[in-house]
Amino acid sequence: MAASSLLRSLTRRGCAGPSAFAYRYHQQQPWSPFSTTAAGAAAAGTRDEAAKRFPGLGPTAKGEKARVVVLGTGWAGSRLMKDLDTHGYDMVCVAPRNHMVFTPLLASTCVGTLEFRSVAEPIARIQPAVSKSPGSYFLLARCTGVDPDSHTIDCETVTDGEKDSLEPWKFKVAYDKLVFACGAEASTFGIHGVTDHAIFLREVHHAQEIRRRLLLNLMLSDVPGISEEEKRRLLHCVVVGGGPTGVEFSGELSDFIIRDVKQRYSHVKDYIHVTLIEANEILSSFDVRLRQYAIKQLIKSGVRLVQGIVKDVQPSKIILDNGEEVPYGLLVWSTGVGASPFVKSLPFPKSPGGRIGVNEWLRVPSVQDVYAIGDCSGFLESTGKEVLPALAQVAERQGKYLASLLNHVMKAGGGHANSVTEADLGPPFVYKHLGSMATVGRYKALVDLRKSKESRGISLAGFVSWFIWRSAYLTRVISWRNRFYVAINWLTTLLFGRDISRI
């Protein structure tokens, strides 16, 4: 313990030169359990056992910066990390991807309107401290468990099965504050075959897969001897789920067909079709006039709207509950999200819907120093508040709120583990809905500025909305680099059409 403290002070004093780091890591393997909490001290015996197997980042000491551990790089986690005061906190981000995805523009990348890279923002650009500051890290890993008593999490590196890399490697990270921002999972409603045959639209690699599949099917359908039926199947794009993502993707796809396929795949242009399947109403959260406008626009641009419930997904067809068979070449699934198995496994009380339950300060009240934001969290029933919808807008606002809460706590001297009470947290989180937007094909969008589903307010549709949609998102893209790229992408698509190379 004395050696470790000495080492740590050396690291600080020596401005953390690389050799000091190397040494620090080296020394910390195996993990040395020096705890600042009573609970931690009591558990030290068992942790000494575990230490032999798991190296890691040990707890911080009083004189050091406190450590905030953030799980996830989505809207909530990214906004939190961006705003967190790194003069007062060390920050460790543990997540299986090193970038944030600008989800509202993801649908546009599937058909080549935007490049994939334009919608991905590396965490190191959002918060440079993770790659520069001596005690802050981005760790490409998955959290596999949490021990709130000892203030540590278990992690395992993620290698996506790349050959010749490191074997999955387990380690522990001690936290002063832990923030769950690990998001939700695409819902399949237990329908057989969805995970195997459908593509979700939540990550850049999903968009890449959709694009590859679409271009592959366009080319395969041009091969001599393919039957009429097979050709129609290959070029039938089915979207399940009529929320904003499903509608925007259908709109982009039909625009791609009208603008690019008709010109560049003229051999097969009359075989390609888009079908949007929704069990209830499309864009159900939007104003009724906007919904009607969206339906009109989608039909006008050639999208076939089907009200139906999917019963089974097979390799090249889906079965609806009325027995109808729908052959497809591309199946995109976007029926909303639900709690992930990891979230379900956590030893915390849950909100309605199975998310991590939080109080008005977004804190998990059953334990110390644990918070949850974004799609993985929801207000506990005891707060009397409704669980907020799984929207980027909510997640981002929560990230911003929690950063300011943690900064405030740190300045008041409560940065370290077990040193803060509810009274110190400041005002609780209040969500104000700023409105919803969705595009429905070329130059058309919906903007719904009502405060809630029931209230009255302004709603717009058409070109002006589309202009607002583009401008709003362009200004919200996080870095200037990507803002520049999105603008350039839009310009080139306008000038030269979409890119169709399948790489």
Next chain:
Amino acid sequence: MAASSLLRSLTRRGCAGPSAFAYRYHQQQPWSPFSTTAAGAAAAGTRDEAAKRFPGLGPTAKGEKARVVVLGTGWAGSRLMKDLDTHGYDMVCVAPRNHMVFTPLLASTCVGTLEFRSVAEPIARIQPAVSKSPGSYFLLARCTGVDPDSHTIDCETVTDGEKDSLEPWKFKVAYDKLVFACGAEASTFGIHGVTDHAIFLREVHHAQEIRRRLLLNLMLSDVPGISEEEKRRLLHCVVVGGGPTGVEFSGELSDFIIRDVKQRYSHVKDYIHVTLIEANEILSSFDVRLRQYAIKQLIKSGVRLVQGIVKDVQPSKIILDNGEEVPYGLLVWSTGVGASPFVKSLPFPKSPGGRIGVNEWLRVPSVQDVYAIGDCSGFLESTGKEVLPALAQVAERQGKYLASLLNHVMKAGGGHANSVTEADLGPPFVYKHLGSMATVGRYKALVDLRKSKESRGISLAGFVSWFIWRSAYLTRVISWRNRFYVAINWLTTLLFGRDISRI
């Protein structure tokens, strides 16, 4: 046969509306063998058998456009297709990728200086006829065999193992002229483990793999508890082969390390190293002074140069012939190219080195109407000419030459199968070397304007060369779209640094 002719004339007359097409395909399955050659007629019996299994594109008739079938979308094939007169020819391109790769800039994409898409040019943009003209097609398939007597090739669709797509599908394509432009294969010299553990640098997906691996290793090496030794291994980038590709990639990599890794991965910056292994001399085709300059520059930018022969490649280390073990995290293999198994399997006399043997007109003289260009072809020993080096420059010049030869032949009425003699072909192909270029890190390049390895001429090194290198390649990028994108990429890299999101 009568029905087919009627059908074909209907297709032409009706401007090939989609339904006519559909009908045409439908009718041609199974394949109807109507041949215009005596040899073809003789072989018709056996082909009738095959016809039951293989559908396809049948031979063209006298009144129709003749069909040029091009195998490959590299420098040679792309240039040929670009220049071919589609008023006189129908063109069918059969290849496993739908784009040309601008190979000289591929090394830059691995580290994010350029985007992948900026160096890929879709064939449909190079030659719009393949997606617009009724008788021209791009077919995503691999040629599996050729029957020069009946003027047909056997093909099989390529699906890269994508689930739920079409099962590999076999078909035949009849040709009037057949052009092999299917390139060569990376040489491994039979060294064990190369194919399994090393990454080549010839396709966009190779560059993507290198980039993913590099970023993965940078992130993994930052995980707590990794040993010093393992960290050094993960961040050791080994390049085997000191030709222009190996040298340019090493230069880009060391520039990436100096400019970006030092800033953005400051935790691990002192662990990353580049080693370039070459059995003989680096850049052996360049002027000796340029070679010395390149060596000086590479060493200056931190590249370790090793003269050695690789004996064995294992999952995380290579063994040199002197017994030395070199641990690596990333292994890039660029030791030149050799004849592919497909080329070796072809029933034609070969050039020295095992390429498809051609005469001075780039024609395969043992059969009618077959040509070969680019890396897959070489002058027959009987021509008394040396086999040309496997360079983009050679391939492009040959593509250009052959397009003009075929256009000339077509205008003289020899477009159809078996209707042309050597005398009609015009002047033979003569290659003039315009010089070689290579970059060696930031703002430094070599330009060697000597006509051959032995002759004298101008050679330049340094910033001016680098400027020439950039300008030359920028003007040679095929489409304005990509020219624009390459320029934008260079500009953003200069302004914002390289992109480091791992998507």
